[in-house]
Amino acid sequence: MSAQQQLPGIDPGEKRRRALLEAIIYAAEEPLTAAQISKGLDVPLDQVEADLRALMEESASDKRGIEIRKVAKGYKMSTKAEHHDGVRKFVKTLRPKFRLSLPALETLAVVAYKQPVTIPEIQAVRGVNSTGVVSTLLNRKLITTAGRKAVIGRPMQYRTTKDFLIQFGLSDLTELPTLKELEELGRSALGEVEPAGNTQEPEHAEAAVE
Amino acid sequence: MNDRAASAPDIEIPGPETAAASSESVQSENAFGVRLDQFEGPLDLLLSLIRRQKINISDIPIASITEQYLDYLRRAEELNIDLGGEFVFMAATLIHIKSRMLLPSDPLVPEEEQQDPRDDLVKRLIEHEKFVQAAQMLREKRLVEENTWTRPVFEDFPDVDEEPESAVGVIDLVRTFEKVLERARNRPSYEVEGEDVTVASRIQYLKNLLLSEDGAVSLSDVFERQPGRRALLATFLALLELVRMSAVVLRQKKLFGEIVIRKHKMFDTVFAHEESFYAVAREYGE
Known part of the structure; x- marks a missing residue:
C-alpha cells in the first residue's frame, strides 16, 4: 500500500491495531478497560486510549449502526438506541425485561448520590420505610454493602455497583447530573421560577443533564 | 431534554383521578367505586398536593395544605387503607407548623434571624423532589440501555474480569449458607459428639477436593456433603479463610445462579506456605 492511500497520521500498524481493538471489544463479555486491553496486548496505555478514542469517534458517525461507548469505565460495543424499532424485529431472544419501580429507582438514586449511605439515611430522604426496596436492589446487584458506619448501632452502608453503571449505560458516577442541577430541576418542577439564592441560569442545568 | 423538566409539574388532570405524574400512584377502589390515589410516602402526597395547586414551594399555604392532607387521611381511613405511621407523623408535623405560624414572632429576635416554621419541611420536600x-x-x-443490543454472549470466553463485583458477594454467600442451614435443620443429623472438625482440617479438605475435582466445585454441593452443623460451620469459615488468602475464588455465572468454588491462580503459592495455615488454626484456638 502506498503512503497516499493511508489516512494522514495512520500507519499500517496502527490501522491493524485499531481493527484488533474493535474485534476484542466485540468479543468481550463485559466492558473492557483501556488498562486491561493494554496489559493483554502489551501495547502502551496511551496508545490504546488514543486508538479507542478514534474508534469511538468513527463509530459515532450516522453511517454506522453499531457504536463503541464508554460504560463502567470500560468500552462496550452495542447497537445504537435510535435503531431499536428495526433491530427488535430481528432479535429472537428478548432479554428478560428488568423494570424497576419508581420507588426502587428513587432509592437507587439516593444510594448513587449519597454513597456510602445507610438505610436510615435513605429513609430520611424518602420519608418512607425503604428496607424492602434496598433488598430488591441488593438482589439485583445494583447496590452492594460498603462496610458499617462508625456510629451507634454500626448500621450497614450501601453503594452502587459496576452492574449499576452497566445497566444504566454510565461511564462513571460523575456522568450523572450534579445534586445542584437536580435541585434546580426539582425547584422548577415545584413551580419555583427563581431559584432562591441561585445565580445560575436555568439553561445550564438543562444543558448539563443532556 | 426540556420536556423532562417540564413534564412533572405540567400534568394536572382535575379531580380525584389526578395521577401524581412522578409518583406513579396506584389507585384504590372499594366496593362502592370510590377511588383514591395512593402515595408511597407522606412526602409524595404533599408534593402532589403542592403540584396540583401550582403553589410556590417556598411559600406553602400551610393551613389549606394541612386541611387537604388530613382530608386525604380521612378518605384513606374510610376506604380501610392502612397508610402507616409516617403519614400520621407528617400530619402531626403539619399541625405543629400550622400552630407555630399562628404565634406572633419573638420581638427579641431581629427580623432577619426569624425562622419560618415551614423552612425544615420545605427543605425536606426539595430534597425529596431532587431524588x-x-x-x-x-x-x-435505563430505557436507552434497554434499546441497545450487544452481540450474544459466548459462554466460554476467558475470564477477563478480575474485579470483585462480578464475583460473588458476601450476601450471595450468606444466602446460600442460610439455605443449606435451613435444609440441614430439616434432616436427621448424624453428628457424633466430640467429632473433630476444625477449620484447619476443613481447609485441607477443600484443598484436596479442588485438586481432585479439576479445580472447581459447586458451593452447595460442598455444603450438602457436610455431615452436621459443626462441619458446616467449619467448612464455611474455612472457605472464607481461603478466599481471604486468595487461594480460591467464588464465581456465579448469572444472577441468583449456582456459586462455584474455583482455584485462584495463587492456589499453589498459597498452599506452599504452610505457616499461614498454622496461624489460621491458632486464631480459631485449634
Missing part, C-alpha cells in the same frame, strides 16, 4: 427527578433521569437512562 424524584433523579429517579426519572435513571429511568430514561
